[in-house]
Amino acid sequence: MEPTDRTRIRRGRHRAVADRSDLLALLDDALVAHLGVVVGDHPVVLPTAFAVDADGPDEGGTLYVHGSVAARWLHESAGATVCVTVTELDGLVAGRSTFHHSMNYRSAVVIGRARVVEEPAERQHALDLIVDHMIPGRAATLRPSTRKELAATAVLAVPLTEASMKARAGGPVDEPADVAAGVWGGHVPVRRVIDAPVPANDNPAGLDVPPDVRSRAS
Template sequence: MTTSALTPLEPTARTRVGRGRNRAVGDRAAMHAFLAEGLVAHLGVTVGDHPIVLPTAYAIDLDGPDADGSLYLHGSVAARWLQQAGGATVCVTVTEVDGLVAARSAFHHSMNYRSVVVIGATRVVEDAMERQHALDLIIDHMLPGRSATLRPSTRKELAATAVLAVPLREASMKARAGGPVDEPADAAAGVWGGELPVRRAFGSPVPAEDNLAGLTVPPDVTARVRPAV
C-alpha cells in the first residue's frame, strides 16, 4: 500500500475524538508509523457477561486483505477471550508515554503521549499462508528479522494458535507534546513547571542458561539494543 493510496484518518461516530480535539492526529501514515513502533496492545472484548481488557503482542500489515491494512493478534485456541473475540467487535489500543508533565496546579498536570484506538469486527484468519505470515509479523514486530532465523512451526503449534485480524479502517490517534499549559497567575507564583521525558531503552542481552557453548548474540537481537534517546 503506497502512501498516496492511503485514505484519510477520518473519525467515525465510534472513534471521533471528543475532548482534546486539538490533539487528534488525522494522518493515517503517522498512525501506521506509531503502530510499527509500539510494542504492547490492549484488547477490549466482552467475555460472557463482562468486559475484559488484555495486554497482547501485535503486528500490522498494510498489504493484507483488509482495506487500509490489518492489525493482527494471536492467542491460544483454548483461551476463552479469544473464543469470544472471533467475529466480535473489539477495541484495541496502543499507547506510548513520552513524558510526565509537571504543572503549577494539580488540574494542569498531564502526560505527553501517543495513542491509537482501533474499533472493528475481528476476522478469524483461516488461510494457512496468511496465518503463518501474521505470526511471522508478530515475531518480527518484537525483533525485526527474527522469524527468518527460526525453525518452521509444527502442525501441533499451529493448531494450538489462533490469529485474529482487525481492520485498520476505523481508528483514531491522539498525541500530546510539550510542557505544561498553566494559568499566567500560577506560572507567576514561582512554582517549577516542566516535562520529565520518558524514553524506552533495551539493555544488554542476557543469554539463556541452556545456550550451546560459543553462541554469540545474533544481529536480530543486537539491533534492538540501543540507549534511550
C-alpha cells in the same frame, strides 16, 4: 484518516492526529496492545503482542493479535466488534497546579469486527509479522512452526478502517497567575531503554548473539 462516528474524537480534539502515517509510525514503535472484548456478561481488556500489515487483506490494512485456541476471550472475539488500544508514554508533565499535571503520549484506538485467520499462508504471515515486530528479521532465522504449534495458536485480524490517534507533547499549559507565582513547571521526558541481550542458560558454549537480536538491542 477519516473518522467514523465510533472513532471521532470529541474530548481534546486539538490533540487529534489525522495523518495516517503518524498512526502507522506509532503502531510500528509500540510493542504492546490492549484488546477489549465482552466475554460473557462482562468486558475484558487484555495485553497482547501485535503486528500490523498496512497492506493487509482488510480494508485500510490489518492489525493482527494472537493467542491460545483455548482462551475464552479469543473465542468471544471471533466475529465480534473489539477495541484495540496502543499507548506510548513520552513524558510526565509537571504543571503548577494539580489540574494542569498531565502526560505526554501517543495513543491509538482501533475498532472493528475481528475475524479468525483460517488461511494457512496468512496465518503464518501474521505470526512472522508478530515475531518480527518484536525483533526485526527474527522470523527468517527460526525453524518452521510444527502442526501441533499451529493447531494450538489462533490469530485474530482486525481491520484498520476505523482508527483514531491522539498525541500530546511539550510542557504544561498553566494559568497565568500560577506562572507568576514562581512555581516550577516543565516536563520529564520518558523513553524506552533496551538493554544488552541476556543469553539463555542452556545456550551452547561460545554461541554468539545473532545479528537480529544484537540490532534490536542497539
